[in-house]
Amino acid sequence: MSDQVKELLRDYPVRLELPVLWGNMDAFGHVNNLIYMRWFESGRIAYLEAMGAMGAEADPALADIGPILGHTDCRFRIPLEYPDTITVGVRVTEIGEDRFNMEHKVVSHQHAKVAAEGSGLIVCVDYKRGGKVAIPQAWREAIARLEG
Numbered sequence: 001m002s003d004q005v006k007e008l009l010r011d012y013p014v015r016l017e018l019p020v021l022w023g024n025m026d027a028f029g030h031v032n033n034l035i036y037m038r039w040f041e042s043g044r045i046a047y048l049e050a051m052g053a054m055g056a057e058a059d060p061a062l063a064d065i066g067p068i069l070g071h072t073d074c075r076f077r078i079p080l081e082y083p084d085t086i087t088v089g090v091r092v093t094e095i096g097e098d099r100f101n102m103e104h105k106v107v108s109h110q111h112a113k114v115a116a117e118g119s120g121l122i123v124c125v126d127y128k129r130g131g132k133v134a135i136p137q138a139w140r141e142a143i144a145r146l147e148g
Contacts, residue, residue: 004112005087012089012105013146014047020084030079036116037074040104043088044069044120047102051142062136064128070099074118078111085109092143098132099123100143 001017009015018039026032048054048067080086087107094101099121106116126133 001087001109002112005107005109008107008112008114009087009089009105012091012103013148014043014050014090015087016043016046016090017085017087018042020080020082020086022082025082030081033074033076036076036106036118037072039086039088039106039116040072040074040118040120043090043104044102044122047090047092047146050146051139053139053142059136059138062138064126065133065136066125066127067122068125069120070123071121072118074104074116076116077114078108080108080111080115084111086115092147093119095135095140095143098134100135 020031024031024035045054052059053067086109089105089107091103092100093103102120102122104116104118104120105114107113108115124133124135124139125131
């Protein structure tokens with residue numbers, strides 16, 4: 001990763017590097033819009049894993065509590081093509097009682113530019129009982145740790 005790419009992502013504590021695949025392109029010869037949403041999702045999952053909210057790191061006491069995507073958006077900056085590598089950066093910008101906002105940034109290594117930016121509203125839910133619940137204190141502490 002170049003210094004330019006690192007600088008563009010300096011405020012994003014969780015970063016995930018991914019290849020641009022031939023199959024990511026559409027009939028117009030650039031990466032299909034849906035792929036950016038998948039990259040955002042992969043970045044969100046990496047962040048949630050880093051905070052211990054998913055996977056093997058998840059607290060068994062919170063087994064029924066989990067995140068759900070309530071809203072997402074994307075602003076496309078430049079088109080991407082194969083071959084390239086991107087890094088998606090993720091950060092939490094706002095925390096409420098039962099939800100938090102994540103920002104995503106996709107940076108092209110080939111162009112050393114931002115290719116897309118977006119956000120995702122994550123709502124904390126109790127899957128067993130159904131409905132929203134307060135964000136667990138352990139999650140709040142993990143976000144604070146990640147965001148420094």
